[in-house]
Amino acid sequence: MMSSRSLPSPASMSVRPPGAPSRLLDYISLTKPEVTFLVLIATALGCVMGSRGAVDLILMLNAVFGTALLAAGTATLNHYLEREHDGKMRRTAGRPLPAGRLTAPQVFWFGILLSLGGVVYLIWSVNLLTSLIGALTLLSYLLVYTPLKRKTTLCTLIGAFPGAAPVLMGWSAVREGLSLEAWVLYSILFVWQFPHFLAIAWMYREDYARAGMLMLPRNDGNGRLTFRQILLFAFVLVPLSLLPVLLKMTGLIYLIAALVLGSIFFFYAYRAAVLRTKLQAKVLLHASVLYLPLMYAVMVLDR
Numbered sequence: 001m002m003s004s005r006s007l008p009s010p011a012s013m014s015v016r017p018p019g020a021p022s023r024l025l026d027y028i029s030l031t032k033p034e035v036t037f038l039v040l041i042a043t044a045l046g047c048v049m050g051s052r053g054a055v056d057l058i059l060m061l062n063a064v065f066g067t068a069l070l071a072a073g074t075a076t077l078n079h080y081l082e083r084e085h086d087g088k089m090r091r092t093a094g095r096p097l098p099a100g101r102l103t104a105p106q107v108f109w110f111g112i113l114l115s116l117g118g119v120v121y122l123i124w125s126v127n128l129l130t131s132l133i134g135a136l137t138l139l140s141y142l143l144v145y146t147p148l149k150r151k152t153t154l155c156t157l158i159g160a161f162p163g164a165a166p167v168l169m170g171w172s173a174v175r176e177g178l179s180l181e182a183w184v185l186y187s188i189l190f191v192w193q194f195p196h197f198l199a200i201a202w203m204y205r206e207d208y209a210r211a212g213m214l215m216l217p218r219n220d221g222n223g224r225l226t227f228r229q230i231l232l233f234a235f236v237l238v239p240l241s242l243l244p245v246l247l248k249m250t251g252l253i254y255l256i257a258a259l260v261l262g263s264i265f266f267f268y269a270y271r272a273a274v275l276r277t278k279l280q281a282k283v284l285l286h287a288s289v290l291y292l293p294l295m296y297a298v299m300v301l302d303r
């Protein structure tokens with residue numbers, strides 16, 4: 001528990017350099033919109049795939065909105081917790097906190113407001129289980145995964161557990177419980193995260209090293225172990241993505257799409273593993289960002 005000395009208190013507005021982004025844009029950037037978007041896609045997928053018959057659009061919108069508040073709050077509080085380390089990395093030094101455009105108390109209380117708002121909104125508009133999953137996701141991400149990034153290379157594995165939770169939130173929103181099908185969707189998202197985040201870690205490995213973040217295997221200067229893991233998880237993702245067909249959650253169209261998209265994704269992972277360059281890691285990152293929404297779209301269309 002934080003002591004009274006460590007709790008931030010309200011402070012005056014920070015000085016904004018000429019030409020800097022507006023205060024509104026800074027607050028929006030704290031919520032990591034690109035990451036939150038993928039979270040909301042997973043939540044919506046859980047709602048749709050968990051629905052028996054027609055989707056309750058009002059319930060789904062409530063679940064997505066509540067999850068958006070929690071995801072935005074988690075991202076904002078992550079900015080707060082990692083502000084000193086962000087200042088050491090080139091790609092994050094321009095963020096609102098290390099750049100001095102917002103103060104730590106402003107970011108802290110904004111994150112708390114979003115997080116509590118998300119928990120309460122989900123209890124009120126969805127159900128207790130969905131809110132509980134969201135709250136546990138937030139706490140495990142901030143209090144377990146975030147500090148472990150500077151203590152162990154297992155942080156990516158540990159962070160994948162809360163990272164895949166949004167799909168469970170969507171499922172529990174409509175079912176008020178979790179079944180085998182929900183865990184299958186969870187496992188697909190869980191495994192997908194490894195090629196995605198390891199590609200990011202390879203692209204920014206010098207930055208992470210400056211901040212003391214252990215995002216890659218130890219003593220892996222040539223990337224052999226990193227890309228071996230990327231290749232392994234990209235391969236596992238192909239048969240894993242076929243489980244919805246076996247459970248009769250989807251049909252033939254999804255089966256074909258899963259095989260095609262999985263093979264294409266594995267190809268980019270293989271090419272990245274052979275070349276081990278930042279450029280190929282970036283290409284793989286883009287492929288991963290395209291793969292997930294496309295898979296979800298076909299899954300929904302063929303459910």
